[in-house]
Amino acid sequence: MSYIDIQNINFAYHPKRPILQNLSLSIDKGQWIAILGHNGSGKSTLAKAIIGLLEPDFGTIDIDGMTLSPTTVYEIRKKIGIVFQNPDNQFVGVTVRDDIAFGMENLGVPQAEMLEKIDFYAEKVGMKAFLDKEPAELSGGQKQRVAIAGILAMQMDAIIFDEATSMLDPTARRELMDYIRELHNEGLTIIMITHDIEEALWAQRLVIIKDGTVFRQGTREELLKEPVTFIEAGLELPVGLQISNALKQMNALSLELEEHLWESSLKK
Amino acid sequence: MKNVIIGQYIPGSSFFYHIDPRTKIIAVVVLMVATFLLETIWQVLIGFGIALILIIAGRVPIRKIVKGLKPLYVLLLFTLVFQIAFNRVGTIVLDATMQISPFSILFMIAATIIWRLLASFKKFSLLLFFAYLVGLFFIMKNLAFSPLWTTWQLTIYDQGLIMSGFVIIRLLIIITLSTVLTLTTKPTELTQGLESLLRPLKAIGLNSEDFALIISISLRYIPTILDEANKIMNAQASRGADFAEGRLKDKVVQVISLLVPMFIIAFKRSEELADAMESRNFVPGKPRTRIHDLKFNYRDLITTVITVLCLAGSILVKVL
Numbered sequence A: 001m002s003y004i005d006i007q008n009i010n011f012a013y014h015p016k017r018p019i020l021q022n023l024s025l026s027i028d029k030g031q032w033i034a035i036l037g038h039n040g041s042g043k044s045t046l047a048k049a050i051i052g053l054l055e056p057d058f059g060t061i062d063i064d065g066m067t068l069s070p071t072t073v074y075e076i077r078k079k080i081g082i083v084f085q086n087p088d089n090q091f092v093g094v095t096v097r098d099d100i101a102f103g104m105e106n107l108g109v110p111q112a113e114m115l116e117k118i119d120f121y122a123e124k125v126g127m128k129a130f131l132d133k134e135p136a137e138l139s140g141g142q143k144q145r146v147a148i149a150g151i152l153a154m155q156m157d158a159i160i161f162d163e164a165t166s167m168l169d170p171t172a173r174r175e176l177m178d179y180i181r182e183l184h185n186e187g188l189t190i191i192m193i194t195h196d197i198e199e200a201l202w203a204q205r206l207v208i209i210k211d212g213t214v215f216r217q218g219t220r221e222e223l224l225k226e227p228v229t230f231i232e233a234g235l236e237l238p239v240g241l242q243i244s245n246a247l248k249q250m251n252a253l254s255l256e257l258e259e260h261l262w263e264s265s266l267k268k
Numbered sequence B: 001m002k003n004v005i006i007g008q009y010i011p012g013s014s015f016f017y018h019i020d021p022r023t024k025i026i027a028v029v030v031l032m033v034a035t036f037l038l039e040t041i042w043q044v045l046i047g048f049g050i051a052l053i054l055i056i057a058g059r060v061p062i063r064k065i066v067k068g069l070k071p072l073y074v075l076l077l078f079t080l081v082f083q084i085a086f087n088r089v090g091t092i093v094l095d096a097t098m099q100i101s102p103f104s105i106l107f108m109i110a111a112t113i114i115w116r117l118l119a120s121f122k123k124f125s126l127l128l129f130f131a132y133l134v135g136l137f138f139i140m141k142n143l144a145f146s147p148l149w150t151t152w153q154l155t156i157y158d159q160g161l162i163m164s165g166f167v168i169i170r171l172l173i174i175i176t177l178s179t180v181l182t183l184t185t186k187p188t189e190l191t192q193g194l195e196s197l198l199r200p201l202k203a204i205g206l207n208s209e210d211f212a213l214i215i216s217i218s219l220r221y222i223p224t225i226l227d228e229a230n231k232i233m234n235a236q237a238s239r240g241a242d243f244a245e246g247r248l249k250d251k252v253v254q255v256i257s258l259l260v261p262m263f264i265i266a267f268k269r270s271e272e273l274a275d276a277m278e279s280r281n282f283v284p285g286k287p288r289t290r291i292h293d294l295k296f297n298y299r300d301l302i303t304t305v306i307t308v309l310c311l312a313g314s315i316l317v318k319v320l
């Protein structure tokens, strides 16, 4: 049985406008998957359903053998953390230290243990020197790392990143991606929500969402063989793949060139 | 607009910084009550002396306290004018005939212009203002020439001066006390102190923990929201809006055009924040542990003793 098992969920904010429709998806423990989809395709809605911020109108979500329900939701939130898009809107504490502590305080972790963990995980995400800083003094990338430290300190199994890099500059984005890879290597399950194909290509498995349901899924190699899938799902191809695609249509793509373009898209 | 840090807290390590915030809050409230028990100018002067000794001993920068008084200049001045104009008790210390004529009006306008021109010397603003008042007095008393339009009598009684001194010094003590509190206590500590003090109110249904969390989140978001307001203002200024000038009606329109997006963003923000908090296992009203601990130490004892002595002293002088 997979770690996260989503079966046939439906969800609508307004009865007349369904957002998620018969969506099923399984995610294995320790996997890094990317959930891709155009704006408004329902990715954030899916993420909120997984951690029980929204209750599906229909269908079930099983996590680590537990079915998500109002009674299990608190257990599930001890296993899965989420980093949202806007770094400012998830920084609860007055200082970095308070923010990393927030989740642990909610779980009733004893004070001595909290202080130890704050130091350890702040060090881990490279924010040890900033523990007493206020959010106004931090960059977006630093705030996102604080959010990660807060989640790690709660010893989670999985982290959902809901477009967590989209408000960062290219350097900070790259750093965060490198850092996420490290977390994955340490055994965390990573669910990366994005509409950026290049970012999604870091994952082992890609799931493309369109109109609130799984449109196509597979390994990145499988999906890269049919770039047209991305276009059908309303996504924008990375430049390398766009060129490769155009050349293919003109029958002008040599095997060498194709390989080269692929490599450049895959090179991480 | 970056790095707006809320509160007047300035980092330091003197005695006052190491007192438990609860002790500090209670001591300040008690000392304020004690101040209001004082009845004569000598008593408040002694009180003020004690306050000064304490802040010097605690190495609180006096400059910062003077700055804390700024918003109250008008109130202090009003007290002075009110007492001088209406207090008719005691002996007369000054009885002068004031004269108004076209000349004296011209002089007064000139004095006002000079005063405003010198206003750029912010350091001396208070001094300049008093010089200006003295100048007006001098003009009205001596520089009228003819033709006189009207005259009036300025009569100052000693009790008027003493009473205004009393009221002003009492106000000074109170401001000093509260400024020392906010200068030496982090906003987080203040909220935590309040939370702890308000805990008994749980009996009447007020959850002090949630209350403290609300305050600390508001504190945390004020800089962000100011930053946002600044961004929106810049965006609107780049499209031709002018926040500094324009008629009142234009200004109202501009403020509304600032408030509407601010509200929309604030609502969206609070919704996202609520999601973030919930996803990090926050459940309103559920007991939480805290990383900051409040602990009493010997300094709290000293503070309590001094506070009690001050209160006892002021009760004593009232009763005797």
Ligand SMILES: Nc1ncnc2c1ncn2[C@@H]1O[C@H](COP(=O)(O)OP(=O)(O)OP(=O)(O)O)[C@@H](O)[C@H]1O
Residues within 6 Å of the ligand: A013, A014, A019, A037, A038, A039, A040, A041, A042, A043, A044, A045, A046, A163, A195
């Ligand atoms: N709180 C809400 N109330 C009503 N409708 C909503 C709400 N949140 C989202 N929607 C709508 O649901 C749809 C899916 O939103 P969702 O945020 O899940 O999309 P998304 O795939 O995350 O998009 P994006 O890439 O822009 O983040 C959108 O059409 C959106 O307008």
Ligand SMILES: [Mg+2]
Residues within 6 Å of the ligand: A043, A044, A045, A162, A163
């Ligand atoms: Mg989204």
